[in-house]
Amino acid sequence: xxxxxxxxxxAPVSFPDLPEVAGVEFATVAAGVKYQDRDDVMLAKxxxxxxxxxxxxxxxxxSAPVLDCQAKLGGTTDAGAAILVNSGNxxxxxxxxxxxxxxxxxxxxxxxxxxxxxRVFSSSTGVIGEPLPFERITxxxxxxxxxxxxxxxxxxxxxxxxTDTFPKGASATADINGNNVTIAGIAKGxxxxxxxxxxxxxxxxxxxxxxxxxxxxxxxxxNDTTFNCITVDSDTSTSDSLLVAATxxxxxxxxxxxxxxxxxxxxxxxxAHQVVRDGEGATKFVEIEVTGAASDAxxxxxxxxxANSPLVKTAIAGxxxxxxxxxxxxxxxGAAADRDxxxxxxxxxxxxxxxxVSPTYDEAKAAHHMKGDTLFIGVDIGxxxxxxxxxxxxxxxxxxxxxADYRS
Amino acid sequence: xxxxxxxxxxAPVSFPDLPEVAGVEFATVAAGVKYQDRDDVMLAKxxxxxxxxxxxxxxxxxSAPVLDCQAKLGGTTDAGAAILVNSGNxxxxxxxxxxxxxxxxxxxxxxxxxxxxxRVFSSSTGVIGEPLPFERITxxxxxxxxxxxxxxxxxxxxxxxxTDTFPKGASATADINGNNVTIAGIAKGxxxxxxxxxxxxxxxxxxxxxxxxxxxxxxxxxNDTTFNCITVDSDTSTSDSLLVAATxxxxxxxxxxxxxxxxxxxxxxxxAHQVVRDGEGATKFVEIEVTGAASDAxxxxxxxxxANSPLVKTAIAGxxxxxxxxxxxxxxxGAAADRDxxxxxxxxxxxxxxxxVSPTYDEAKAAHHMKGDTLFIGVDIGxxxxxxxxxxxxxxxxxxxxxADYRS
Numbered sequence: 125x126x127x128x129x130x131x132x133x134x135a136p137v138s139f140p141d142l143p144e145v146a147g148v149e150f151a152t153v154a155a156g157v158k159y160q161d162r163d164d165v166m167l168a169k170x171x172x173x174x175x176x177x178x179x180x181x182x183x184x185x186x187s188a189p190v191l192d193c194q195a196k197l198g199g200t201t202d203a204g205a206a207i208l209v210n211s212g213n214x215x216x217x218x219x220x221x222x223x224x225x226x227x228x229x230x231x232x233x234x235x236x237x238x239x240x241x242x243r244v245f246s247s248s249t250g251v252i253g254e255p256l257p258f259e260r261i262t263x264x265x266x267x268x269x270x271x272x273x274x275x276x277x278x279x280x281x282x283x284x285x286x287t288d289t290f291p292k293g294a295s296a297t298a299d300i301n302g303n304n305v306t307i308a309g310i311a312k313g314x315x316x317x318x319x320x321x322x323x324x325x326x327x328x329x330x331x332x333x334x335x336x337x338x339x340x341x342x343x344x345x346x347n348d349t350t351f352n353c354i355t356v357d358s359d360t361s362t363s364d365s366l367l368v369a370a371t372x373x374x375x376x377x378x379x380x381x382x383x384x385x386x387x388x389x390x391x392x393x394x395x396a397h398q399v400v401r402d403g404e405g406a407t408k409f410v411e412i413e414v415t416g417a418a419s420d421a422x423x424x425x426x427x428x429x430x431a432n433s434p435l436v437k438t439a440i441a442g443x444x445x446x447x448x449x450x451x452x453x454x455x456x457x458g459a460a461a462d463r464d465x466x467x468x469x470x471x472x473x474x475x476x477x478x479x480x481v482s483p484t485y486d487e488a489k490a491a492h493h494m495k496g497d498t499l500f501i502g503v504d505i506g507x508x509x510x511x512x513x514x515x516x517x518x519x520x521x522x523x524x525x526x527x528a529d530y531r532s
Numbered sequence: 533x534x535x536x537x538x539x540x541x542x543a544p545v546s547f548p549d550l551p552e553v554a555g556v557e558f559a560t561v562a563a564g565v566k567y568q569d570r571d572d573v574m575l576a577k578x579x580x581x582x583x584x585x586x587x588x589x590x591x592x593x594x595s596a597p598v599l600d601c602q603a604k605l606g607g608t609t610d611a612g613a614a615i616l617v618n619s620g621n622x623x624x625x626x627x628x629x630x631x632x633x634x635x636x637x638x639x640x641x642x643x644x645x646x647x648x649x650x651r652v653f654s655s656s657t658g659v660i661g662e663p664l665p666f667e668r669i670t671x672x673x674x675x676x677x678x679x680x681x682x683x684x685x686x687x688x689x690x691x692x693x694x695t696d697t698f699p700k701g702a703s704a705t706a707d708i709n710g711n712n713v714t715i716a717g718i719a720k721g722x723x724x725x726x727x728x729x730x731x732x733x734x735x736x737x738x739x740x741x742x743x744x745x746x747x748x749x750x751x752x753x754x755n756d757t758t759f760n761c762i763t764v765d766s767d768t769s770t771s772d773s774l775l776v777a778a779t780x781x782x783x784x785x786x787x788x789x790x791x792x793x794x795x796x797x798x799x800x801x802x803x804a805h806q807v808v809r810d811g812e813g814a815t816k817f818v819e820i821e822v823t824g825a826a827s828d829a830x831x832x833x834x835x836x837x838x839a840n841s842p843l844v845k846t847a848i849a850g851x852x853x854x855x856x857x858x859x860x861x862x863x864x865x866g867a868a869a870d871r872d873x874x875x876x877x878x879x880x881x882x883x884x885x886x887x888x889v890s891p892t893y894d895e896a897k898a899a900h901h902m903k904g905d906t907l908f909i910g911v912d913i914g915x916x917x918x919x920x921x922x923x924x925x926x927x928x929x930x931x932x933x934x935x936a937d938y939r940s
Contacts, residue, residue, distance in 0.1 A: 185863030185871040217859045219872065219888030252856035253889055357842040434842070434927075435935055442936030448660035451625045455593030463593040464627065480627035481661055519842075520936070521929045527843055528850030528928070 147171030147371025149272035158212025181364035188222030294394035298387035356403035405522025417510035429457035437519035445490035465506030555579030555779025557680035566620025589772035596630030702802035706795035813930025825918035830867035837865030845927035853898035873914030
């Protein structure tokens with residue numbers, strides 16, 4: 125865990141200048157859960173009346189904090205709320221001790237912030253199967269609660285990193301009938317070093333006024349086209365969590381407002397792309413657009429089959445416009461396809477049409493496209509109007525080196 | 533394609549001494565389809581009365597020869613039969629030209645062997661999307677038919693190799709009421725170099741007497757627990773084909789005979805294991821046994837989820853008994869599981885029980901097991917009686933290097 129990690133070549137130039145969100149304050153601390161000499165716990169305090177929506181991993185072996193968050197979501201109270209996150213230990217597969225640790229942390233947070241326990245949401249990310257030394261966290265809660273600030277979101281983004289190579293943030297402003305609503309979010313993932321899991325954590329904050337039910341509907345819908353459309357290595361975490369908190373402090377009701385929905389989608393997609401750009405060993409960011417499928421669901425199945433194929437991902441690493449492997453991945457996906465109706469583009473280059481190489485195919489042009497660090501693969505199935513876009517990265521020796529390291 | 537390939541460290545010491553099978557003759561030739569200076573076409577001629585059963589890739593983009601074989605299977609005639617296989621070009625994703633090539637090859641084979649075209653089965657394996665120069669094959673058919681021999685099965689196993697690092701063969705003898713029936717088979721796969729697909733071809737021959745329908749039932753049933761239980765990289769070929777030919781020349785009726793079924797299963801499993809042992813970049817052969825699942829199907833789903841997980845496979849490459857990743861793979865598989873009922877073994881070492889590290893767990897012992905080249909991972913789901921065993925290999929830099937090479 126101690127080797128210095130270079131920043132991903134696909135990282136943004138710098139952390140974005142995120143706006144403050146009324147009703148949201150942050151504090152971070154170096155609690156020494158696992159990492160030394162860096163902040164590893166973050167607290168976000170949310171004003172009374174905040175609506176909180178979330179989506180979580182569907183893993184059958186999900187962690188204790190995930191189960192606790194799921195149980196608390198949707199509760200109706202005007203009390204404030206808090207989100208408490210630690211890095212370095214995921215408190216996953218820790219048996220009954222896992223739940224006890226979550227209870228200790230949420231109780232201490234509730235006490236320090238003067239909130240009901242039912243309004244404290246916690247996440248943990250890092251090593252799996254080791255007991256979470258929760259007392260290192262609870263010991264700092266009074267101090268955390270006393271040091272909350274509105275402009276500390278970048279520190280929060282850094283405190284939740286595990287083996288990420290850069291902190292991830294995004295924001296947007298929605299114009300609602302001439303009034304501005306602000307959205308700002310942070311994410312971690314998915315740089316990993318053995319034995320960390322591919323955990324992804326996302327926290328998004330807005331001053332918009334919206335009911336919990338309406339917010340949950342929006343979040344679930346947008347999740348399907350953002351975080352559920354990215355993949356680094358097809359391995360699903362036991363801890364994936366996305367929480368969206370709407371404080372209502374702008375006083376602007378955004379229910380049914382398209383501008384808010386679009387802005388929220390934009391922030392979610394931006395953070396999702398940043399997670400792919402920090403994919404382990406990644407050197408290429410790849411957008412895969414599938415059109416002409418029998419349904420949108422079929423299009424997504426084809427897209428993820430291509431995005432998860434080790435043979436497609438290694439070809440991309442080798443800058444090889446290997447469309448034969450794309451054909452293979454479509455064929456194995458299980459969704460409807462007809463070999464002789466397929467067409468495939470790499471960038472603007474039409475590679476294959478009607479089940480065979482296009483007569484206009486220019487391998488040199490396709491190869492030139494593959495040399496970039498942002499690639500596009502378009503696949504038309506030729507059967508219907510279903511479509512989906514997914515994002516992934518290449519599979520390199522860097523991925524193997526990171527994940528074949530013995531835990532130490 | 534020209535770089536010398538080291539033999540897999542998991543290869544058998546030598547090609548086995550396979551028995552002749554009455555009613556089966558082989559011939560091979562260097563036709564120069566793609567490779568130079570090596571045999572790349574093999575012909576197997578089968579005596580009149582031979583029953584032929586088969587299973588094929590379910591890919592929606594399967595190749596022309598696969599479609600042709602599927603159409604011909606199950607035909608009832610007492611005529612002899614032939615199997616014609618070329619390596620170097622898979623004749624996959626070649627549009628209408630692909631079918632024309634298959635027709636030319638099967639017609640020429642039928643003529644040379646004095647057989648109806650409906651009894652000629654062909655396979656092609658190698659590069660995808662390039663027209664098959666079938667005339668290089670048809671030009672040699674008279675010569676092939678004139679040079680058939682009963683004891684040439686090893687040459688046949690070598691002629692169908694693409695980037696395999698060793699030829700694969702296996703045999704068994706079944707005692708049917710005091711009389712011996714012989715089974716011998718060959719396979720290719722799944723060493724690959726870009727741009728070859730993960731093609732697997734298997735041909736098994738027996739002198740047993742059995743109806744086509746009974747043989748097909750056995751082959752389909754055994755396929756589920758042998759070839760359909762192996763994975764190198766989760767990528768499914770457009771050409772996978774398994775053909776089993778029963779010549780009946782022993783005069784021994786094996787319908788309903790358990791000894792024959794068991795022997796056939798043994799040969800299929802042996803060949804399936806050899807394919808894994810030649811997995812690209814493989815340094816470890818891994819058996820994964822899942823027990824206690826809600827159903828056999830659920831057990832297989834869990835097993836393949838573990839076997840296909842890049843994080844599990846890289847941990848194995850790193851000789852890391854990383855049971856957290858096994859928990860993750862069970863959790864994401866979609867089959868039923870309860871985190872707190874799981875138990876996991878690496879070799880004889882109980883790693884986790886009841887959702888957490890076993891109190892008796894000895895990491896040094898587990899790490900010692902991981903250093904071997906033949907590994908065992910046992911997972912008990914704790915829910916029911918469903919079970920399955922699957923086999924895979926590790927994921928190494930060797931896999932990346934082989935598949936990220938630009939085609940040349």
